[in-house]
Amino acid sequence: MTILSFHSVSKSYGDHQILEQVSFAVHSGNRAALVGANGAGKSTILRLIMNLEEPDEGEVSLINGITIGYLPQTLKTSESISIRQYIYDAQKELHVLQRRMNELTDIMTTAKGTELTASLAEYSRVSSRFEQRGGYDIEYRTRLVMEGLGIGNLHEERRLSTLSGGQQTRVGLAALLIETPDLLLLDEPTNHLDAQALNWLENYLSEYPGTVLMSSHDRQFLNRTVNLIIEVDDYKHKCTEYSGNYDSYKASKRKELLKWEEDYNRQQEEMTQLRERMSERGRQVNHNRPPTDNDKFAKHFFRGRVQNAISKKVRDAETKLERLQNSQIPVPPKPLAFHLRFYPESQQEEMAMHVSEVSKSYDGKNPVFCCIELSVEVGSRLLITGPNGSGKSTLLHILAGQMVPDTGTVHLAEGIKVGYLEQGTQSTRHGSASFGAAKTVIEAYRFDRTGYEEDLIAELLASNLFRQEEIHKPLLALSPGQFRKLQLARLLSSGANLLIIDEPTNHLSPELMDQLEEALRQFSGPVIVVSHDRRFIEQFEGTEYRLHEGKLTRIP
Structure with missing residues (x-):
């Protein structure tokens, strides 16, 4: 049974086309995922379903009588609402059903004849719906979901406005899962979830009784939860459906590309x-x-x-x-793994970097970390993990020469050129720390570099990360994913022979993540990476270090 369908839907914002004649369907019981680059239109599709936006053309159809739950990337709530009230309000249908069951119970105590028969029939329908929506085990499910998402310790009378953004998102997700709507719409539900909460959510969604449509960049999460991939192509502004999980989607894409190449070569030969x-x-x-x-x-x-x-x-x-x-x-x-290459300059010594007794604090009293010792050999691969707030990004800033340590030294061997991909995007977009006074994509790309603009434009286009019409796009108009691609393009063309990368997969589409990982594997110089991406960590070939409680420890 088709629960949701798009029929030739088009949507644009000004001159920027997002969707063009898009058609796809989601059937009852599907666990579907929207994948694609940032700005491709995934969030727009979810908002169209929720009727928060209107299509320019076409129709969005939903089956009659279903309940829909929607989790946006940023939760908007009243300043005064408590956690308990927010979760209670999310169960409106259950409360309506329960009140009607109570009313029918009262009616049946005195009803006779046809009135009693009608009341019994309605009670059967209402109670079945109440049971289907999990009304009889609501208290148990509430505890289960809150604990599973790691927010069971929050006081239920605490106001949502006093929570962090990550905690608010978790409360919003918890409310939806407790409500158990027929159609669950989730926009990047894995944001702000730690490993334990991610594992719990994967198990929960894999057995979810309704239909799920989500947007996510987490490849491992997609592999473990979905059975349908809907690709949103930011070049063609179309959607294509692929049955199976993310790995199945990747295999289908490889076959498509192979056939495309064969057909292209055959046509070129004939011409x-x-x-x-x-x-x-x-x-x-x-x-x-x-x-x-x-x-x-x-x-x-x-x-x-x-x-x-x-x-x-x-x-x-x-x-x-x-x-x-x-x-x-x-x-x-051309896949990025083959088209984008790092071109490291020659390295003369076996030891590329040596870090000795490095410490850093922000208040002069409580150190973020202290006495860091690290040796980076030519050709080595180092992965740094650790909890949020442990100082991983601060350490990379120091290693990249962007920040001075309180104590200790960072020694680079002669001929070493560091290429640094920092984690943040918003601060660098609006500040000029990275790109000076640059206002457009090409101005930022050529910042602090020499060469003719025509040659640099050709170089940027050859990276396959930007199209011709995006070259002069204002920086302030870039999505986080587009800005991340600009940072990546500069890194790829920098000629660096030591790479320091903070969260390489942030804001990138799953396909681009795969290709970036392959490009890194082909890079001949040393690489130092901080990442929370589980799939990236699993496939990383190198030495892992953990930064925790101010100490950097090598993991055996």
Whole structure:
């Protein structure tokens, strides 16, 4: 049964097209995920379903009578509402059903005949719906969900406005899961969840009794929870459905790309052959060997017949070539793993970096970390993990030379050039710390670099991270994902031979994450990475260090 469908839906904001003639369907029981780059339109699709926005064209259809629960990326609540009241308000239908059951119970105590029969029939329908929505175990489910999401210790009378953004998101998610709507819409539900809460949510959603449609960049989460992938293509502004989880989607994409490349190469070869045939026939028309006798009539007659036959073949080839050119297959995109390469400059020493007795505090009293010792060999891979607030980003700032430690030294070997991809996007977008006075994509890309603008534009386009129409786009108009791609493009072209990367997969689409990981594997210099991405950590080939309680410890 189709519970949700898009029929030729288009949506744009000013001159920026987001969706164009998009059609897809979600069936009852599906656990579906929207995947695509930031700004591709995933959140827009969820808002269209919730009727928070109107499509420019087309229709969004929902089956009649279903309940919908929606979790946006940022929760908007009343300043005074408490956790208990917020969760209670999310169960409106359950409260309506329970009140009606109580009313019918009272009616049936005195009703007779047809009135009693009708009341019994309605009570059966209402109680079945109440049971289906989990009304009989609401208290148990509330405790289960709150504990599972790591917010069971919050006092129920505490106001939501006093919670952190991450805690608010968890409360919002908890309220939806307790409510158990028929259609659950989640926009990046894994944001602000630690490993324990993620594992719990994966198990919970895998057995969810309703239908789920979510947007997520977490590849492992998608693998463990969904059975349908809906790709939102930010180039074509279309949606394509793929059955299965994220790995199944990746396999299908590889097959599609292979067929695309084969079809493109076949068409290019055919067009080349047609051009060669036209050229050869043209030469034959102009260089026909004349008859050996002096019969002028025969000479012109036979020459004319040959020229007409050759001209017809040339015209036929021209027609076919024109037809192929009018329906020319686009050049297949080159995967970032093959197109984007780090070009490290030569390294002369075996030890690229040595860190000795490094300490840092912000108040001069309580150190974030102290006495950090670290040796980075040429070609080594170092992964730094640790809880939020442990100082991982601060340590990378110091290693990259962006911050001075309170004590200790960071020594770079001769010839080492550091490339640094910092975690933040918002601060650098509105400040000028990274790109000076740059206001557009190309100005930011060429900041502090030499070379002709035309060459740098060609270089940026060759990275396959930006399109021609985005080159002069204002920085302030970039989404977090687009800004992250700009940072990445600069890193890839920096010629660095030591990479320091803070949360490399933040704000990137799952497909781009995969390709970035492959590019990093092919990089010949040392890499120091901080990451919370479980799939990235699982596939990382190198040495793990954990920063916790001010100490950096190597994990055996």
